[in-house]
Amino acid sequence: MIPRNGDMVDLSSALHIRHIRYVVAAAELGSFRRAAIHLNVPESAISRRISDLEAWLGTKIFIRSAAGVRLTFAGEKFVLRCRYLLTEIRHAQSEIQAVRQGMWGMLTIGVISSLASSTLSALLRDFAERHPKIHTTYVEATAEAHLFQAGGLTLDVAFVSEGRLPHEVSSQCLWHERLFAVLPEAHPRAKDSNINIGALADETFLLNDSARGRSTSQYLHRRLGALGCRPNIRYQDVDQESLPLLVALGHGITLAFEPATIARMPGVALRPIAEPRLIHAIWSEENDNPALPLFLKLAKSVQE
Structure with missing residues (x-):
């Protein structure tokens, strides 16, 4: 149903992208005929759709004459928004294409x-x-x-x-990751080339309640549990970097996955665990x- 003049209308159900392209092409080329040639559609289709759109808007978009068409004041405002909309649609198409191809x-x-x-x-x-x-x-x-x-x-x-x-x-298993026992320098196994995890079954493990700490706890329970042992874990309210300092003070041992920074700490020794983590x-x-x-x-x- 065509609204009465002055009525506010939601055009979302009646307006199509092609209608917007018709309007912009006619505005830029100054003629329905030239717009039809440019878009490869019948001139009657452009004239009819723009007339329908003007009826829906309740105002004229174009002033028609024998020389062609030109925008009304309202039409200039409308076409400005239409150009912006078409630009946004092109951007959306480009982004979707880039996402689909893994480019963005x-x-x-x-x-x-x-x-x-x-x-x-x-x-x-x-x-x-x-x-x-x-x-x-x-x-x-x-x-x-x-x-x-x-x-x-x-x-x-x-x-x-x-x-x-x-x-x-x-899931897929991708690699093995070495673990390192962080021991006090005076620990009996501080000189070993590598250590079986079972040899540490009687030790006190210092962990914190972080994601890494809970992951290490799960590792210990799986590996030592398979040997019939239960790990002795003491959770400390400190950050990950402070655990080796507690080891140096003799409060227990811990495990590490990134030995580079710990290797420079005084009072501790790093020894690889024989069983890597998958x-x-x-x-x-x-x-x-x-x-x-x-x-x-x-x-x-x-x-x-």
Whole structure:
């Protein structure tokens, strides 16, 4: 139904993009005929649709004459908005195309240990160099939280250590990560070339209640539990960097995944654990983020 003059109308159900293109082409070319040729449509279609649009708006957009058409004052205001709308649509099309092709986008990555892990940091750096317009954000949490988040699509991909992985997510083991025992310098095993985790079963492990601390706790319970032992863990209300200082004071030992900074600390010794930690990538097959297959392809190449 055509509204009465002066009525305010919601044009969203009646206005199509092609109508906007008709108006802009006619305004720029000064003629319905030239606009029809430019758009490769019948002149009658342009004239009819613009007349319908003027009826819906309740005002004239064009002044018609034998020489062609020119915009009314209201038409100039309307065409200004139409040009802006067409520009935004073109931008949206370009962005969607770029996202679909993996040229632009966002990727949320879950980690359970420091990004200083050499393999992980190399992977992230390589991905950033290959896809500079895909922006990455990082979330540090426990493996259980990452499993939930990946299944719920709030994470695109996460890296977790070995353990029971549910069927709701896809996973692939990608690499082994070395662990290091952080011992007091006077510890009986401070001179060993490497240490079996079972040899530390009677030790007191110092951890904090962070994502890394809880991940380390899970590792100890799995590995020592398989040997019939229960780890003695004391949680400390300190940050990760302070744990080696407590080790140096003789309060216990801890485990580390990034030995570079700890190696320079006085009073402690670093010795590799013989059993490495297995690192898996997890993701949901329902995740349609176009950046995800690009990242997974690169991540899987790490093990090749």
